[in-house]
Amino acid sequence: MQISVSKWGNSLGIRVPINVVNTLSIKSGDTLNYEIKDNQLILSKKISTKEMFEKFYNKPMEEITIDDIGKAEAIDWGEDIGGEIF
Numbered sequence: 001m002q003i004s005v006s007k008w009g010n011s012l013g014i015r016v017p018i019n020v021v022n023t024l025s026i027k028s029g030d031t032l033n034y035e036i037k038d039n040q041l042i043l044s045k046k047i048s049t050k051e052m053f054e055k056f057y058n059k060p061m062e063e064i065t066i067d068d069i070g071k072a073e074a075i076d077w078g079e080d081i082g083g084e085i086f
Contacts, residue, residue, distance in 0.1 A: 001017070003015060003016075003017065024045045025045070030045065030046070031046040032044065032045060032046060033045075056075055
């Protein structure tokens, strides 16, 4: 699939097709993460704190209780990048 790049003030912008918007469940004002890898621009939806907790505890936020803390398994969030590498 191809999309075009347009001038937007002093920057350049792209329009995200509606099928991508629906697939990623993104809306105007959402934050996207980007990565440049092998000469490719990779965009991904930034996960919200609520989504992070729900994924971590594998249940809706409303069902997470104090008893759940410490019982969850570790999640692989991917390769370390930036300042967290020691």
